[in-house]
Each structure stands twice: as C-alpha cells, then as structure tokens.
Amino acid sequence: MRTELTDTTASAVRSALARASQQMGGLTTSVVLNLVVMTDENDQYDAMKAASQAGREHPCQIIGVIARKRTGQRRLDAEVAVGDNAPGRMVLLRTFGELIDHVDSVVTPLLVPDTPVVIWWPGKSPEAPAADALGRLGQRRITDSACSEVPGQRLLELAAGYRPGDTDLAWARTTTWRSLLAATLDRPVGSIIEATVAAEADNPSADLIAAWLAGRLGVSVSTEVSEGPGVTEVSFLTDSGKVVLSRADGRNATLSKPGEPDRFVALHRRDIAELLAEELRRLDPDEVYGETLATLAGSREG
Amino acid sequence: MDNPLRDPRDRRIPRVAEPSVLVMFGVTGDLAQKKLLPAIYDLANRGLLPPGFSLVGFARRDWNDQDFANLTYDAVRAHARTKFREEVWQQVREGIRFCPGSFSDDDAFDHLADTVLQLDSERGTGGNRAFYLSIPPGQFPIVVKQLQRSGLSDETASPGWRRVVIEKPFGHDLASARELNDLLGSVFPPYSVFRIDHYLGKETVQNLLALRFANTLFEPIWNRGYVDHVQITMSEDIGIGSRAGYYDGIGAARDVIQNHLLQLLALTAMEEPVSFSSDALRAEKRKALSAVQIPDDLTEGTARGQYTAGWQGGIPVCGFFEEEAIPPDSVTETYAAIRLSVDTRRWAGVPFYLRTGKRLATRMTEIAVIFQRAPHLPFLATDARELGENALVIRVQPDEGITLRFGSKVPGSAMEVRDVNMDFAYGESFTESSPEAYERLLLDVLIGDPPLFPGHEEVEMSWQILDPIEEFWAHAGRPDPYPAGSAGPASADALMARDGRSWRRL
Numbered sequence: 001m002r003t004e005l006t007d008t009t010a011s012a013v014r015s016a017l018a019r020a021s022q023q024m025g026g027l028t029t030s031v032v033l034n035l036v037v038m039t040d041e042n043d044q045y046d047a048m049k050a051a052s053q054a055g056r057e058h059p060c061q062i063i064g065v066i067a068r069k070r071t072g073q074r075r076l077d078a079e080v081a082v083g084d085n086a087p088g089r090m091v092l093l094r095t096f097g098e099l100i101d102h103v104d105s106v107v108t109p110l111l112v113p114d115t116p117v118v119i120w121w122p123g124k125s126p127e128a129p130a131a132d133a134l135g136r137l138g139q140r141r142i143t144d145s146a147c148s149e150v151p152g153q154r155l156l157e158l159a160a161g162y163r164p165g166d167t168d169l170a171w172a173r174t175t176t177w178r179s180l181l182a183a184t185l186d187r188p189v190g191s192i193i194e195a196t197v198a199a200e201a202d203n204p205s206a207d208l209i210a211a212w213l214a215g216r217l218g219v220s221v222s223t224e225v226s227e228g229p230g231v232t233e234v235s236f237l238t239d240s241g242k243v244v245l246s247r248a249d250g251r252n253a254t255l256s257k258p259g260e261p262d263r264f265v266a267l268h269r270r271d272i273a274e275l276l277a278e279e280l281r282r283l284d285p286d287e288v289y290g291e292t293l294a295t296l297a298g299s300r301e302g
Numbered sequence: 303m304d305n306p307l308r309d310p311r312d313r314r315i316p317r318v319a320e321p322s323v324l325v326m327f328g329v330t331g332d333l334a335q336k337k338l339l340p341a342i343y344d345l346a347n348r349g350l351l352p353p354g355f356s357l358v359g360f361a362r363r364d365w366n367d368q369d370f371a372n373l374t375y376d377a378v379r380a381h382a383r384t385k386f387r388e389e390v391w392q393q394v395r396e397g398i399r400f401c402p403g404s405f406s407d408d409d410a411f412d413h414l415a416d417t418v419l420q421l422d423s424e425r426g427t428g429g430n431r432a433f434y435l436s437i438p439p440g441q442f443p444i445v446v447k448q449l450q451r452s453g454l455s456d457e458t459a460s461p462g463w464r465r466v467v468i469e470k471p472f473g474h475d476l477a478s479a480r481e482l483n484d485l486l487g488s489v490f491p492p493y494s495v496f497r498i499d500h501y502l503g504k505e506t507v508q509n510l511l512a513l514r515f516a517n518t519l520f521e522p523i524w525n526r527g528y529v530d531h532v533q534i535t536m537s538e539d540i541g542i543g544s545r546a547g548y549y550d551g552i553g554a555a556r557d558v559i560q561n562h563l564l565q566l567l568a569l570t571a572m573e574e575p576v577s578f579s580s581d582a583l584r585a586e587k588r589k590a591l592s593a594v595q596i597p598d599d600l601t602e603g604t605a606r607g608q609y610t611a612g613w614q615g616g617i618p619v620c621g622f623f624e625e626e627a628i629p630p631d632s633v634t635e636t637y638a639a640i641r642l643s644v645d646t647r648r649w650a651g652v653p654f655y656l657r658t659g660k661r662l663a664t665r666m667t668e669i670a671v672i673f674q675r676a677p678h679l680p681f682l683a684t685d686a687r688e689l690g691e692n693a694l695v696i697r698v699q700p701d702e703g704i705t706l707r708f709g710s711k712v713p714g715s716a717m718e719v720r721d722v723n724m725d726f727a728y729g730e731s732f733t734e735s736s737p738e739a740y741e742r743l744l745l746d747v748l749i750g751d752p753p754l755f756p757g758h759e760e761v762e763m764s765w766q767i768l769d770p771i772e773e774f775w776a777h778a779g780r781p782d783p784y785p786a787g788s789a790g791p792a793s794a795d796a797l798m799a800r801d802g803r804s805w806r807r808l
Contacts, residue, residue: 172314175314175315176349178307178312178314178315179314179315179316179318179349180318180349180353181307182305182307182308182315182318183318183352185305185306185307186305186308186318186320187320187428213307216306216307216309217306217307218306251389252389252392252393255353257426260426261423261424261425261426263321263353263354263425263426264353264392264393264396265352265353265393266346266347266349266387266389266390266392266393267349268387268389268390278314281313282313282314286313286314287311288309288311288312288314
C-alpha cells in the first residue's frame with residue numbers, strides 16, 4: 001500500500017507509516033535494521049530498487065532521502081509504501097529549501113528505535129562520512145568511491161576521515177577476488193617476492209586490492225592499467241614461478257599456478273544489490289578495510 | 303605456515319573448500335537431483351567451491367560425461383536456489399565426470415580410481431576425495447569394500463584427505479547401527495565419516511544454539527523451574543508414496559524420531575557447550591541423550607497409528623493399506639508419539655513429548671517449550687479464562703522462525719487477558735530463502751568441519767532409547783487407525799490427556 005504526502009512533517013509521515021502497516025493487516029515484519037539511502041532524483045529509482053533487493057536478505061526499513069532545490073520554500077514531501085513487494089517498510093522523502101541541511105531532523109524520528117542504522121550514499125558522499133550530520137546517526141556508513149570523479153583521490157579522503165563503521169562498495173567489489181586469492185594461498189606457493197594488480201584506469205577496487213596485498217604480504221605491489229572491465233589480473237611472483245589469476249571478460253577467470261593445470265573459475269561482477277546485501281551482513285566495524293585504507297594512504301605519502 | 307591473506311577479523315572472505323573431488327553414488331536418485339546436484343551449483347554460484355572442484359557420478363547407466371552433465375544441468379535448472387549463470391555452470395561443468403558400472407564390478411571401480419587420479423593431475427584436486435553414498439544402506443558394504451579394494455579410500459597412498467558421507471537410516475536398531483559403524487570404521491577413521499542429518503543444517507536449528515547461548519533472556523528460565531513440558535513435532539502431510547518398499551517394517555519412529563527428533567531434543571535439553579567445536583558440541587549432546595529415560599509403562603507413555611483413507615488438504619487420499627506393496631498384516635506405524643524424560647537437575651520432572659506422522663493435517667516441524675502457568679493470577683477467574691500457557695516455539699519448517707506466545711490485555715474497558723503471538727522470522731515470506739541445509743552440509747564436508755553432523759555414539763544412544771519401545775510395539779498388537787488429514791490417533795491425545803496436557807494444534 002502506497003501513500004503520498006505533500007508539504008508534510010515527520011510526525012505525519014510516522015502516522016502514515018503506522019496507518020499503512022495497520023491496513024496491511026497489522027503486518028508485523030521483523031525489521032532488523034534501518035537503511036537510510038541518500039540519493040538524488042536521477043538515481044533514486046535504481047538505489048531504492050537495489051535497497052529493497054538487499055532488503056530481501058535483511059528485512060529493513062528503508063528511508064530514501066532526496067535533496068531537491070536548496071532555494072525557495074522549505075518543504076517536505078513523502079511517499080510511504082508498506083507491503084506491495086516492499087520488504088518491510090519504505091519511505092521516500094523529498095526535501096526542499098533550507099530543510100536540505102537539516103535532513104537528520106526528519107530522518108531521526110522515523111527510525112525504528114534501538115535498531116541499527118546504516119547510511120548509504122549510492123552516488124556522491126560527504127568528504128568525511130562520519131562527520132556528516134546524518135552519517136553520525138549510522139553505525140555503518142557506506143560510500144562508493146567508484147562514483148567519484150577521481151576515485152584514487154577519493155580513497156585518500158576516505159582514509160583521512162576514516163572512522164570505525166565506514167565502508168565502501170569498491171571494497172565490497174574486491175571480496176570475490178580476495179576470497180579466491182586467499183584460497184589460492186591456502187596451499188603453499190613458495191615465498192612471494194612481489195605482486196601486481198591490473199585493472200582499467202581509475203578503478204578504486206584495484207587500489208584497495210593492491211594495498212590489502214601489500215599490507216598482508218609485506219611485499220611491494222605494483223598496479224598496471226589494462227583495458228578492463230574492472231580488475232583484470234592479480235599475479236604473484238614467487239620463488240617457484242608465477243601465480244596468476246586473470247579475468248579478461250568480467251565473468252570468467254583462470255587461475256594458473258606453477259606445476260599445476262590451469263583452472264577455470266566463475267568470477268562475475270556483482271550488481272549493487274548484491275554488494276549492498278554483503279555490506280548489510282555485518283554491522284560491526286570492518287577493521288580490515290580501515291587498515292587497508294591506512295596502508296594505501298601510507299604508500300601514497302611514501 | 304599460516305596463510306597471510308586470512309584474518310579472522312576479515313569476515314567477508316568466506317570459508318572456501320579445498321580443491322577436491324566429490325564422488326557421488328546414486329546420482330539418479332531423487333535426493334541427488336532435487337537437493338545435492340542443485341546444492342553444488344548453488345555453492346559454486348556463491349563462490350564457495352574452489353577452482354578445480356570436480357564431481358564424479360557413478361551409476362549403473364550406459365552414460366558418458368556429457369549425459370551426466372545433462373542430468374546435472376536439468377537438476378540445476380529445475381531446483382537450484384540461486385540465479386542461473388552460464389559461467390558458473392561452465393565452471394561446474396568442466397569438473398563433471400561419469401563412471402558407468404555396477405557396484406559388484408571391479409573394473410568399474412578401477413576405472414573410477416583412474417578417473418579420480420586423472421582429475422588430480424588435470425584439475426589439481428590434490429588427492430582430496432569425498433564419497434557421497436546416496437544409496438540404500440543395503441549397498442553400503444559392497445561399495446565400501448570396493449572403495450577399499452580399488453585403493454580409493456586409502457589415505458596413505460597419496461596426499462590429501464578421504465571422507466565418506468552417508469545419509470540416514472543409520473541402521474534400524476542398535477545392533478545394525480553398530481554393524482554399519484564397524485563396516486565404515488574398517489575403512490575410514492571416525493573423523494572421516496560424515497553422517498548427514500539435514501535438519502541439523504537448517505538455519506533455525508543452528509539458531510536454537512544462538513537463541514539459547516547468545517542471550518541472557520531465555521537461559522535462566524530454560525529449566526524445570528519454569529518449563530512445564532516440551533513438545534517436539536514433525537508432521538508430514540504426504541503419505542509414504544513411493545517409499546512403501548522401504549517404509550514397511552521401518553515406521554515413523556525409526557524413520558524420524560531416532561534421528562531428527564532425538565537430535566532436536568538433545569539440542570534443546572543439553573547444557574551449554576564450552577565451545578562450538580564438534581567435540582564440545584557432541585559431548586553435550588551425548589550427555590543429554592544419556593540422561594534420556596523412556597516411560598516405565600510403555601502402554602501409557604507411547605502411542606502409534608496407521609492412517610486410513612481420508613481427505614488431506616482437499617484431496618481424497620488412500621489409507622496406508624491401500625499404498626502399493628503394503629501387506630494387509632503390516633504393523634508398521636505411520637504415526638508415533640513418545641513421552642521421554644531427561645533425568646538431570648535441569649529437567650527432572652519435565653516431560654519431553656515427541657511425535658511424528660505421515661498424512662497429518664499439515665506439514666510442519668517445531669520445538670515448543672511450554673512454560674508453567676503463573677503461580678497466582680491477580681485477576682478474576684473470568685478475566686483470564688482465555689489465557690493459556692506461555693510458549694516459545696522454534697519453527698523449523700516451513701517458514702522458519704520463532705514464535706513467543708504470551709498473555710495480553712484485550713483492548714477495551716474490561717480487564718480481559720488472552721493469548722497473543724509474537725513472531726520473528728529472519729527470512730520473511732518476502733525475503734530470499736535461506737541457504738538449503740544441503741549447501742551448508744556439503745560445504746562442511748568439503749571443509750572437514752563436523753559440528754553439525756551427529757557422531758556414531760549419538761546414533762547408538764538414540765537406538766538405545768528407541769529399541770525397547772520398538773520391542774514393546776512388536777508385541778503389542780496393531781497400531782491405532784487415524785484418518786488421513788487429521789492430527790493423529792485418539793490414543794496420542796489420550797497419552798497427553800493422562801498427563802493433563804494437550805498437543806499443540808497442527
């Protein structure tokens with residue numbers, strides 16, 4: 001069931017939510033978290049769709065926030081949806097005028113109390129997410145450095161402003177790679193001398209994989225630019241030969257190890273909903289991400 | 303040396319199995335096609351199978367690799383839980399092999415051994431092999447002997463591990479269970495034998511451990527001071543159908559109570575394990591099972607039944623004796639109910655009622671912990687007439703979740719208290735289904751992580767509990783009839799009524 005409210009207030013939105021829940025038969029959906037999506041008019045459809053897909057794995061209340069014109073009258077418009085293929089409850093807020101700078105005052109009363117809050121910026125995100133008025137509400141703050149104009153630079157900003165609870169979808173994109181690389185080293189491959197990561201230009205995930213490898217292995221890791229798509233190859237030079245995991249087409253990867261047959265493995269690029277679902281699986285700080293950012297910042301300085 | 307890329311804090315990186323070969327016997331069976339083969343694809347799709355993972359099918363069919371791949375493909379398309387992706391299928395497809403032959407054919411097993419060895423060099427599976435025996439237990443001896451003869455099971459012959467996976471039934475009484483265990487033990491060391499009880503792979507059953515041991519709310523009342531009794535139910539709406547040949551002579555108690563329900567009882571009744579390692583968990587389950595006592599008077603403390611023709615869910619269905627191949631003098635029960643006690647300080651005097659049956663009103667499995675009534679109610683008797691007992695129900699299937707039942711005031715000017723339910727379901731009807739139990743269990747086999755698998759001691763203890771009851775039933779005449787689509791025989795209701803209790807409605 002869907003309700004639209006124009007020129008409204010947070011408390012009216014709240015009662016609309018309660019009314020909608022009741023009319024849907026007192027639907028008692030188990031909400032395990034609040035997901036606040038900071039988006040804009042262009043991206044809202046995709047972002048809300050991804051959020052509701054991720055919500056199928058993690059029942060949540062989704063609050064979408066769109067900042068409209070900063071000039072003109074202060075106003076709040078809202079759409080409330082309960083049931084209707086929406087997992088749990090969904091609210092879409094549009095803010096106008098000076099309200100744009102005080103969105104937290106609208107979002108706070110709508111949050112399900114004493115339940116974790118996750119803030120997600122699918123596009124542009126504040127320089128230091130944890131310092132943002134809304135970011136402060138979240139115990140988990142999800143950015144996407146791949147959406148910024150200069151992703152390499154953006155990662156350094158994120159590193160400088162890092163607070164436990166920050167995370168980035170470019171980091172989630174590395175999981176499948178990292179998991180295969182870790183599995184590769186489950187059996188001895190000889191001692192690793194150096195490593196290389198190849199990816200299309202301006203790919204923050206490649207920078208993160210490189211920093212992660214450098215931090216974990218304590219060897220020098222170089223990055224190369226390739227045709228893409230995304231990350232295309234990670235290789236280790238070891239004293240017994242070269243270990244290569246390469247993926248030219250964004251779907252199929254080949255793993256070669258010295259003295260072993262080449263093996264084929266599916267390594268598809270995941271969509272935003274899948275990445276978001278991975279992010280929502282854990283709500284405690286991702287320390288490994290924090291350390292990787294620190295390694296990255298350290299290497300850029302040095 | 304430790305893998306520098308692994309870090310326990312890095313929770314995104316999943317546990318991935320080592321490169322290995324899964325040799326499956328009985329690939330043409332129902333279980334393989336509906337559950338096992340799709341689970342393999344789903345695991346691959348979730349990135350949990352390593353590059354090089356290979357699947358070898360063995361069956362008495364004149365097939366080549368491609369035929370088996372086609373069978374697997376169809377099974378995956380029809381039953382896989384996750385989205386179909388061509389590249390994932392290709393990864394699985396590359397490792398598929400088939401060996402035709404019968405279990406008595408030495409050449410076929412030698413061919414199988416060659417195939418597996420070849421995979422080691424072709425796909426780098428490193429000698430790691432799991433043998434999944436999805437076959438009737440009568441064929442275990444010959445297959446196990448063949449594995450030994452062909453050198454497939456020999457852990458000393460080449461590097462890597464050897465594991466064997468078997469499905470229930472784990473024998474039909476204590477003696478046959480021991481025989482089976484001796485047979486497996488003659489070829490595989492105990493830590494290499496994985497007994498699958500797919501209920502233990504279910505999210506809710508694992509959640510029972512989280513519920514009990516991660517919270518402060520429930521454990522203080524999880525004892526005789528507060529609990530009145532526990533009901534563990536597995537009801538099925540289907541009849542015995544195509545399993546008639548197997549079912550006759552086995553019956554509901556051996557089929558369900560001995561394994562699933564007693565495992566659920568053990569998890570409900572056990573003390574807190576010192577860790578979730580398999581040794582610690584199994585030790586607690588063993589302790590709980592060893593404290594289980596059967597009723598002194600088995601006439602009063604047990605009930606059994608056979609379904610007769612009736613209506614099940616709007617469809618007229620036949621009775622047990624009209625099923626194919628059931629002899630008219632069969633005393634095999636299709637419904638069984640038992641009252642057990644757990645003689646420990648925690649549970650003294652708290653009965654555990656176990657029931658299971660075919661062709662009952664609905665399909666559902668649950669553990670219901672029923673609490674005592676409040677010792678005093680400061681309301682008028684009429685105000686609280688509709689107030690029942692508080693209950694915590696762990697719903698195992700379908701719609702896995704937890705229900706808490708308690709009294710609440712009915713809105714209005716009068717003080718009137720009635721029962722209300724509070725439901726929690728992590729996987730709501732809207733949400734994606736949680737991983738199939740078989741995915742989790744197959745992965746655990748390949749990783750070599752046994753906490754969710756019952757050990758042979760638990761199997762034997764369960765038979766020790768059940769054997770005297772089966773013995774008694776064998777000489778106690780015929781089971782009571784109950785109409786298909788009902789909640790079971792009247793004798794089961796009488797069993798509860800004698801204790802002043804009643805079953806939860808199905």
